[in-house]
Structure formats: structure tokens, C-alpha cells
Amino acid sequence: MTKNIAVLIGSLRKDSFSKAVAKSLMPLFPSDYNLEIVEIGDLPLYNQDYDDLDQVPAAYTTFRNKMQTMDAVLFVTPEYNRSVPAVLKNALDVGSRPYGASVWDNKPAEIVSVSPGAISGFGANHHLRQSLVFLNMPTVQQPEAYIGNVMNLLDDNQAVTNADTLKFFQVIVDAFDTLIKRY
Numbered sequence: 123m124t125k126n127i128a129v130l131i132g133s134l135r136k137d138s139f140s141k142a143v144a145k146s147l148m149p150l151f152p153s154d155y156n157l158e159i160v161e162i163g164d165l166p167l168y169n170q171d172y173d174d175l176d177q178v179p180a181a182y183t184t185f186r187n188k189m190q191t192m193d194a195v196l197f198v199t200p201e202y203n204r205s206v207p208a209v210l211k212n213a214l215d216v217g218s219r220p221y222g223a224s225v226w227d228n229k230p231a232e233i234v235s236v237s238p239g240a241i242s243g244f245g246a247n248h249h250l251r252q253s254l255v256f257l258n259m260p261t262v263q264q265p266e267a268y269i270g271n272v273m274n275l276l277d278d279n280q281a282v283t284n285a286d287t288l289k290f291f292q293v294i295v296d297a298f299d300t301l302i303k304r305y
């Protein structure tokens with residue numbers, strides 16, 4: 123049966139390297155997966171008052187309904203100030219509420235951090251991992267996916283074409299596939 127994977131990108135930038143990496147990872151999944159980039163940039167900043175049923179922003183409902191149709195989540199994110207970009211943390215918070223109705227519960231996840239720098243988004247990767255523990259999302263442990271010096275990996279069309287990098291990307295995807303099939 124086809125499984126749906128949401129791809130959440132922690133950058134709204136038009137020419138985002140993270141988005142470019144996500145787009146190079148997506149075709150590597152087996153054909154029985156349907157991958158979709160779910161937009162998170164239109165979600166108002168989470169406010170717990172919105173949990174009052176009369177006040178729920180329409181964008182929250184659309185996002186939560188979409189995420190309910192997903193079987194797993196691939197996070198591809200840059201690092202901002204050694205942590206998770208606010209837009210992605212906001213999406214996590216929105217999806218986690220109202221209390222008891224989290225869209226994340228028990229969904230397998232994969233984290234790929236991306237950076238033009240050498241530290242490769244390690245801080246974002248692990249801060250995100252901390253939230254996923256609380257959200258009860260079984261997350262790929264190995265291999266860890268830190269994509270550093272990303273500008274050297276993209277060609278003129280913002281695609282990853284280097285054979286060694288694609289080989290590593292395939293290992294990342296295969297580990298996620300194995301985790302998903304266990305659930």
C-alpha cells in the first residue's frame with residue numbers, strides 16, 4: 123500500500139539549499155511512497171488561545187488535516203543560531219495541539235540538517251531531535267544526516283548530481299524506509 127511522507131523544510135527562502143537537498147532526496151524513495159512538500163510558511167505564530175475551537179486559524183486546520191493523512195515525516199532543515207528555524211518549530215507546535223490531538227504521535231521521522239558551513243547544522247539537527255522525542259516520533263538514529271558545505275554539492279540547477287553524495291543520500295533514504303516498514 124502506498125505510504126504518504128510529508129517533507130517539511132525549515133526554510134522559506136526561494137533558493138533554499140535545504141529545499142534543493144530535499145528535492146534531490148525525494149526521487150530516491152521506493153515507488154510505493156508518495157512524497158509531498160507540505161508548506162508551513164502560512165501558519166500564524168502559535169498561540170494557545172487558538173486551541174479554543176472558535177478561534178482556530180484556517181491555516182492550522184488545513185495543515186493539521188493534511189498531516190493526518192501522512193504516515194511519516196522527512197525534516198530537511200537549515201540551522202539558525204545553532205537551533206531549529208522558528209518557522210519549523212512553529213509548525214511542530216501547531217501540529218502538536220490541541221492537547222491529545224497531536225498530528226505527530228507515532229509517525230516515523232528522518233532529520234536531515236543542511237548548512238553551507240562545516241558544522242553541518244548539528245545544533246538544529248539535535249534540537250529538533252529533542253522535540254521529536256517528546257512528540258513520540260520514532261526517528262532514524264543511524265546514519266546521522268548532516269549535510270555540510272552544501273554549496274559544493276549542488277550543480278548549476280541546484281541539484282545534487284555527485285555520485286558519492288547521491289550514494290550517501292540513498293543510504294539515508296534506505297534507513298528511513300527500514301524504520302517506516304517497522305511501524
Ligand code: FNR
Pocket residue numbers: 133134135137138139140141199200201202203204205236237238239241242243
Ligand atoms: C544562519 N546560518 C547559520 N548557519 C549555520 O550553519 N549555523 C547557524 O547557526 C546559522 N545561523 C543563522 C541564523 C540566521 C538567522 C540565518 C538567516 C542564517 C546560515 C544558514 O545556514 C544559511 O543562510 C543557509 O543558506 C540557510 O538555509 P537555506 O535557506 O539555504 O535552506
